[in-house]
Amino acid sequence: MAQVLEFKLPDLGEGLTEAEIVRWLVEIGDVVAIDQPVVEVETAKAMVEVPCPYGGVVTARFGEEGTELPVGAPLITVAVGERAPSGGGAEEAGTEGSGNVLVGYGTSEAPARRRRVRQEPAAGAAPAAAVNGRAGVPEAEDGPLPVISPLVRRLARQNGLDLRELTGSGPDGLILRADVEYALRAAPRPAPAAAPAPRPAATAAPGEIRTPLKGMRGAVADKLSRSRREIPDATCWVDADATELMRARTAMNAAGGPKISLLALLARICTAALARFPELNSTVDAQAREVVRFDHVHLGFAAQTDRGLVVPVVRDAHARDAESLTAEFARLTEAGRTGTLTPGELTGGTFTLNNYGVFGVDGSTPIINHPEAAMLGVGRIVPKPWVHEGELAVRQVVQLSLTFDHRVCDGGTAGGFLRYVADCVEQPAVLLRTL
Incomplete structure (x- = not known):
């Protein structure tokens, strides 16, 4: 059955x-x-x-x-527990489940339960709830509080309800929202402090189009606002002659093997610069009033998709060569376009590389990707008049900018980092010292 x-x-x-x-x-x-x-x-x-x-x-x-x-x-x-309808082709299913759903959620068979003793409810306490006809399961006193949803915890907290007084009606004594609501109805408690009434949704006036800030767009808006609110950022920039870097890339790709992307070369320069100026590969723990420096570089890179801006993260970028970086950038960029990036691929960055030159602009003062401490911006590479070896020549010029958290370092460190990046762009052989 x-x-x-x-x-x-x-x-x-x-x-x-x-x-x-x-x-x-x-x-x-x-x-x-x-x-x-x-x-x-x-x-x-x-x-x-x-x-x-x-x-x-x-x-x-x-x-x-x-x-x-x-x-x-x-x-x-x-x-x-039954076979699929005729023609369905599914095998008889059991109730065991795979146990492989997502973080923090499993369906494999629970371990044998310890014997539990139901305590008599205190006077006026709400009886155990029953949902969908299931009797409540007593809650173990010595185990973790069986609540999966933060919303259930918040509902109880806002109404001054102690969840340990309840018996959950879900599997293994899981406390559900229905259990909390039942308890609140059965044993009225002092009303929580009145919250301001939610602002009604605005009606679009003629000529207006209103788009809710929710989902990924809303998350980006919240993160950028938090960065501007909490981080005292500053920006410095420099023009660099990228002619030799472009020639080096052309030579690499002419030698055979996987093609090397310009972004990968810039990332390799970034990791070399962070090894020299590790203050910028850090974050600020405001509560502890400490700067937390990392010994690894998880490099984020800004990517524009149809669903908005995303910042995928290349793990351990400092340990990758140009070929590996190229392949990982390509994989993460494609996942961003198709909307298949996982939460783990979008978090945990320690420094961000922002190649806004792909939009045809020379410079920018980007907002730091909170809670990181710095971001390197790269403008478009275009032919410009440039004094080279004492002569006026047409060279491939790029503007580089560094936006940094002024709490982690002073201008001398930020300027030293940016100057080293520019030196590597102008003379790629400088990187040989760190390979």
């Missing part, structure tokens, strides 16, 4: 608490296999396909495309 299992939106990691349904990949009545993606969602970090840990027949979907759901909210229900 079939058993209907409910699959909830899992913990997507990186502190994310909600996601927007972009596209359903299954319909009600479809047969799904274990670990088959069933929905595509957008978080503040990336687009993610969510796999279902159960195999069987989809009996319900929760939420239309465009709906935002909190972590722990139901996504779909699946009837397992």
Whole structure:
């Protein structure tokens, strides 16, 4: 006989608490296999396909495309334990699940439970809730509080409710939002401090188009605003003759083998400069009033996509050669275009390289990618009059800029870093000292 299992939106990691349904990949009545993606969602970090840990027949979907759901909210229900309808071709599914959903969420069989003792509820305390006809499961006193959703915790905190007084009705005693709401109805508590009424959505006036700042666009807006609010940034810049760097790249690519990108050469210069000026490969812990310096370079690079600006991160860029950097830049750029970057590929950077020259501009004063301490900007490389070896000549000139957190270093360090980068651009042989 079939058993209907409910699959909830899992913990997507990186502190994310909600996601927007972009596209359903299954319909009600479809047969799904274990670990088959069933929905595509957008978080503040990336687009993610969510796999279902159960195999069987989809009996319900929760939420239309465009709906935002909190972590722990139901996504779909699946009837397992019976063969698929005729022609479905699915094998008989069990209830074990794969255990391989996403960060912090598993479906493998739970370990044997310890014997639990139900305590008598305190006078006036709410009875254990029952959801979908399931009896409440007593909560263990000596284990971690079984709450998956930050929204449930916040709801309880705002209403002065102690979650340890409740018995969760979810699997393994999981405390659900319904349990909290039931307890609040059964045992009224002092109302929390009144919050200001939410501002109603503005109605677009004639000639206006209003676009909600949500999802990735909203996350970018929040991060840039935070950077400007918290980081005392400054910018210095210099023009450099990139003729020899362009010739070196041409020679490398004429020698055979994988082609080397200009971005990879600039990244190699960045990592060499950071080895000399490690103050810029850091972050500020404002609470502790400390500068935290890193011994590795996780290099972010700004990439414009149809869905907005993303900053993928090349892990351990300092340990990669030009070929490896080229390949990783290409892989991450393609993932950014297709919206398949994972949260882990968009976080953890220690320094950012911003090649805004691809937009046909010479210079910029970019906003630092919080919580990093610096960003190197590279403008377009164009022929310009330049004094070379005492003679006026037409050379390939680029403007380089460095925006830095003035808390981590003074202008001397920032200028030294930028001058070293410019020297490597003008004389690539300088890099041989650090290879």
